[in-house]
Amino acid sequence: MLAVIHYNEIGLKGGNRVFFENKLVQNIKKALGKKSLSITKRYGKILIELKEMEKEKKELNEKEKIIEILKFIPGIANFSFAEKTELNLNEINKKCIELLKLQGFNSFKVISKRSNKNFELTSMELNKDLGALIVEKLNKKVDLHSPELNVFIEITEKEALIYCEKFNGVSGLPVGSSGKVISSLSGGIDSPVASYLMMKRGCKVVFVHIFNKTISGKAVQSKIDSLVKELTKIQLNSKLYIIKFEEIQKQLIMQVPAKYRMIIYRRFMIKLINEIAKKEKAKAIITGDSLGQVASQTLENINCIYDSAEFPVLAPLIGLNKEEITETAKKIGTYSYSIEPYPDCCSFMIAEHPETKAELNKIIEIEKEIKNKEELIGNAIKEAEKKSFEFS
Numbered sequence: 378m379l380a381v382i383h384y385n386e387i388g389l390k391g392g393n394r395v396f397f398e399n400k401l402v403q404n405i406k407k408a409l410g411k412k413s414l415s416i417t418k419r420y421g422k423i424l425i426e427l428k429e430m431e432k433e434k435k436e437l438n439e440k441e442k443i444i445e446i447l448k449f450i451p452g453i454a455n456f457s458f459a460e461k462t463e464l465n466l467n468e469i470n471k472k473c474i475e476l477l478k479l480q481g482f483n484s485f486k487v488i489s490k491r492s493n494k495n496f497e498l499t500s501m502e503l504n505k506d507l508g509a510l511i512v513e514k515l516n517k518k519v520d521l522h523s524p525e526l527n528v529f530i531e532i533t534e535k536e537a538l539i540y541c542e543k544f545n546g547v548s549g550l551p552v553g554s555s556g557k558v559i560s561s562l563s564g565g566i567d568s569p570v571a572s573y574l575m576m577k578r579g580c581k582v583v584f585v586h587i588f589n590k591t592i593s594g595k596a597v598q599s600k601i602d603s604l605v606k607e608l609t610k611i612q613l614n615s616k617l618y619i620i621k622f623e624e625i626q627k628q629l630i631m632q633v634p635a636k637y638r639m640i641i642y643r644r645f646m647i648k649l650i651n652e653i654a655k656k657e658k659a660k661a662i663i664t665g666d667s668l669g670q671v672a673s674q675t676l677e678n679i680n681c682i683y684d685s686a687e688f689p690v691l692a693p694l695i696g697l698n699k700e701e702i703t704e705t706a707k708k709i710g711t712y713s714y715s716i717e718p719y720p721d722c723c724s725f726m727i728a729e730h731p732e733t734k735a736e737l738n739k740i741i742e743i744e745k746e747i748k749n750k751e752e753l754i755g756n757a758i759k760e761a762e763k764k765s766f767e768f769s
Contacts, residue, residue, distance in 0.1 A: 379461050380443065381531070381538055382423035385454040385548055398423070400551040400579075401452040407613050408446050408768065412439070419533050420492050444544055449611050449709070451577045452554075453546030457529065459538040464496060466506075469537045473507060473528065474514050476539055484520035485511060491532040503530060547577055552612040555579030558691065559654045560663040561646060562586045562604065562617070564597065567665030567694055569604050569711040570702050574693040575663050576611050583657050584608075584617045585650050589626055603714045605766050611709070615766040618653050625753050632747050636732045639673050640740055641747075644685040645754070651687045652758045661689040667702065668695050677734040684737055 382405065387397040402416050402423060414426040427443065440458065447456050462472040477485075487508045489500040498506065507530065508519050531538040560572040562584040572582045586601045601617070609615045625645055633641045650662050666674050673682065683690045694702055706712035744750070 378427040378429060378440070379459050379538070380425040380427055380447070381457045381459045381540065382425065382447070382453055383421070383455050384423075384452055386550060387452060388421060397452070397551060397554055400554045401450075404450055404452070404551050404553070404613060405447070408450055409443065412443060412446075419535075422531075422533075424538075446610075448544060448546055450551075451547055451549040451579065451611065452551035454548045455543045455545050457540040457543050459531075459540035462537050462539065464493070464532065464535070464537055466497060469530065469539070470507065470510055472537075473530070473539050474510070476541070477511060477515060477517075477526075477528065480526055480541060482517065482524075482526035484518045484524045485526045485528055486519065486521055486524040487511070487528045487530065489530040489532070493532045493534050496532045500532075503532070547611075549577035550579030552576050552579060553581050556661075557581045557583060557657060557659040558661045558663050559583050559585055559650050559657065559659045559688075561650055561665070562601065563665065564600055564604075564715065564717075565665070566699075566706050566712065566715040567667060567670075567702055568663075569608060569665075569715060570705045570709070571663050571665040571693050572608055573611060573705070573709050573711075575691060576608070578693075580661075580663075582608070582612060582615070582663065583653070583659060584615060585620060585653050586617065587620045587622045587646055587649060589621070589623045600714055600717050602764070602766075604711055605764075607710045607714065609766045609768050613768040616657075617764045617766065619762040619764070620649055620653075620757050621760055622757065625757060628747060628749075628753060633743060636730060637735065637740065637743055639731055640678055640681050640735050641744060643673055643682040644740070644744065647682060647685040647690075648754055649757060651685075652754065653761075654688050656758075659688065661691050662686055663691050663693070665694055666692040667697055667699070670699065672731040672733050675733050677736070678732070681735045681737050681740045684741075 384401065387394060387401065390397050398418055402418065405423065405425065406413065406416055412428055414428060417424045447453055460472050460476050462468045487504045489503040491500045511517055512519065526541055529540050555578055558575055558580045560568060560582045562568050562572065576582055584605055588597065605615050605617045629638055629641055647662065654662060666679060668674055703712065706715060
């Protein structure tokens, strides 16, 4: 069995294209493991020689597993399972008829693509000749507008590829091609989606979860682990830092006026993430902020919170609404874990009437009065637990 991988954005990278292609090949090889025999680059595509399964039912199950793997690898625009044949018109015709005999359809359209310009027929000529052969041999109808089956023919430098179905990937850039970032992972819907979107932009994501031991039991920590495991199918291996927030939270409740607590809390969260970013040599911080969704996400409050960052803060959800975010969460498989009950730290910090238009000078003034800030942050980082996850 042969899988044909197509990319789109990578093809626009000019002199850096080989770097992105190699990174994508590396990620595919790791994701498929022993399922692939070889991975070869061709112009504008990647060919994967897959292991043959002995029994038909087992082969179908294995194919479904491969589809589930490939459709979540950033950098892949679409992929197909193809038949390969020699660059010979008679062989192409023969293989095409053999393949189509196994398909149930009445109407069809032939779509040829020729990267090898030395082939004897142009794409249009191949479409016409092969279409006529299918009509003659299989008694099917040509339909150029809404065919039941598309027949794809690719003429490459070394072989012809024939397939009838395309599966969509997530496109974007291969994970690891844009550097490392730190994601603030809560137990909600938003932050896992934000992490996924940055993986699509080529980022390797390290996760940080901040929790209060007195309100977060084993079930909650299991939920966070499940979210990271689900996201690991996209970037193949992950790190999770779990940071206790109990002592910091006690100090904030005692020393910060209620309506400002959420903003100060978020600033402390950023300060903790700053330290992990330094430790991991990351280049940026990810948040799940969506403008105006909650009180802490007004422009004024976002400005106050992000001021505490020592690294660029990326907020890929900033212009999305909850419905759009939720749809993506369902697509990537994190939604079912995110909606499990979770008493996170934030919920205990929200005042009845929180400040929605905080002034930065006022926030900095309040924060200066908090005792032992550096010690609190240092202790939390020192006691942080680190976990590793591998895709399997």
